[in-house]
Amino acid sequence: MEVNTISQQKSNFFERYFFSKSRYPNIGLIRLLLIALCMLQVFRNYRFLDVFVSIDPVRDALHLPSTLIGLFHLPFPIQKEYLSLFVIAFYTAGFFAMLGIFTRVSVFIFSIMLLYIIDIQAARGVFDHEYTLTGLVLLVMTFIPGTGNFSVDRFISWKRNKAKYSNTSFLEAMIGNPEYVWGYKLILILAACTYFTSGxxxxxxxxxxxxxxxxxxxxxxxxxxPFTPGEKPMFISPPNVKEEEKWKDGFGIYSYSYGNRxxxxxxxxxxxxxxxxxxxxxxxxxxxxxxxxxxxxxxxxxxxxxxxxxxxxxxxxxxxxxxxxxxxxxxxxxxxxxxxxxxxxxxxxxxxxxxxxxxxxxxxxxx
Structure with a gap:
């Protein structure tokens, strides 16, 4: 009897923790604001993404494609002749995902393209922590409940489907009905893993x-x-490091420098x-x-x-x-x-x- 009671308590806790319903926090609002900031940051830092094309074939040959790029056989890096098409597709997908036009499809495409350019930089030794978490959160948003809130798709549905949204104001329609919270909890798990693994x-x-x-x-x-006088150090690994002494899972490090800008x-x-x-x-x-x-x-x-x-x-x-x-x-x-x-x-x-x-x-x- 006691075992059954404990089992029932665990089941009830699991049910409440993941499958209760709430409007808050609103996943659609997170989608809208997070993508808006992400697009502004990408444009501020990379403009038209020229940095992701081939720099030097000899130099690029030294870098191995990431797991994501290798898994889907994506070009590494972006070929120059396809850059304009990629830039248009990237910002268009971001714009659609932000406003919620074909919401889940556009969020999926934008998140994959964002993770793709992050992986190109990571393969070159520049890991962007900020865009990585954003990309993963957006990828999760492609299948969790509530992503369609605060979207053009929802607005069109509200205007057309009078029977479904009878006596529903514009703001109420945008906020949406209470949704299962497992999607929100999944984003929290991603954030928790990010902070924990950082420490x-x-x-x-x-x-x-x-x-x-x-x-x-x-x-x-x-x-x-770089704004103080004097030469700044760069930490360079000796060429004859033993395999067992290499850090970062055997990859080692050949040079490292960080600047407080x-x-x-x-x-x-x-x-x-x-x-x-x-x-x-x-x-x-x-x-x-x-x-x-x-x-x-x-x-x-x-x-x-x-x-x-x-x-x-x-x-x-x-x-x-x-x-x-x-x-x-x-x-x-x-x-x-x-x-x-x-x-x-x-x-x-x-x-x-x-x-x-x-x-x-x-x-x-x-x-």
């Missing part, structure tokens, strides 16, 4: 030595800044001030690793998830200020993954009254 890799490859704060000190004290004198001086205290650097290094290893807190309900997501935003903002690596898409995703409706319901009554007064003052829709 784990620091320990795996750097060991406890990473916790001495010297790595962060190097990034913040001006040693890695923060141009603001104020934030550079702030970084210098922080780096001047070895104990503070040790504390920050340990705190970052512990925070990342606690990424599984995203899988828990309630305030632990909310606090972790807010903490992640603060961490990325701090890195952005000090090292000019803002990870804006991470910040946006963390903000949108917070169930603000749940937060509102669990705030103190006094704060709720303040928010309600604010909504009334600006004539915003009630909650």
């Amino acid at each position: 784990l890799s620091k320990i795996r490859w750097g060991g406890l030595a990473w916790l001495d704060g010297q790595t962060l000190t190097y990034y913040l004290d001006g040693s890695a800044s 923060q141009q603001s004198p104020f934030w550079r001086s702030t970084g210098n001030a922080l780096a001047a205290s070895p104990k503070l650097m040790m504390f920050i290094a340990a705190s970052v690793v512990i925070f990342e290893l606690l990424g599984f807190l995203l899988l828990f309900e309630g305030w632990s998830r909310v606090i972790y997501l807010i903490g992640a935003i603060i961490m990325h903002r701090s890195i952005g200020f000090l090292m000019n690596l803002p990870f804006l898409s991470f910040q946006l995703l963390c903000f949108l993954l917070i169930d603000w409706h749940w937060v509102y319901q669990h705030l103190g009554k006094r704060l709720q009254l303040m928010i309600d007064k604010l909504f009334k003052r600006f004539k915003l829709p009630a909650h």
